[in-house]
Amino acid sequence: xxxxxxxxxxTERAGELKVCPSHEKSGWREEGIRARVLAALGRPAGLxxxxxxxxxxxxxxxxxxxxxxxxxxxxxSYFVTATEDGTIVRAEPPIQRQY
Numbered sequence: 001x002x003x004x005x006x007x008x009x010x011t012e013r014a015g016e017l018k019v020c021p022s023h024e025k026s027g028w029r030e031e032g033i034r035a036r037v038l039a040a041l042g043r044p045a046g047l048x049x050x051x052x053x054x055x056x057x058x059x060x061x062x063x064x065x066x067x068x069x070x071x072x073x074x075x076x077s078y079f080v081t082a083t084e085d086g087t088i089v090r091a092e093p094p095i096q097r098q099y
Contacts, residue, residue, distance in 0.1 A: 030054070032086015037062050041076060041086075042099030048072055056087075058082055 030052040037050060041064065048065040056062055066077040076098070081090040088095070 009097070010051070029082060029084060029086045033060060033062060033080060033082050033088065035084060037078065037080070037091075037095060038067050040095040040097065042097050044075055044099050058084075062091075 021077050033052050035052045044064060044066045046066045046068045048067050051059045051061075051063045051065065053063075058081050059083060060080045062078045062080050063074045065072055067073065078095060079092045080088055082088050
């Protein structure tokens, strides 16, 4: 039977863990997507955030959150396919300047 590592050993190992480079790239890619969506769409009044969620592979859901006195809403939402550097290859619906 194998012996479980002690909590001290686990804590020591946790300190050795590093962020995987693919996760770092993913963060940069999401920032690139966010910036390109806002550049194409414009900046809505009361912009709260632009959330970018990786669904699978190079496919993302982008939600533009805006708010006012009545609360928060998602006035724009897109299904986006992007390259590794965040360049948008395709968006459904197409992103058109609105603001």
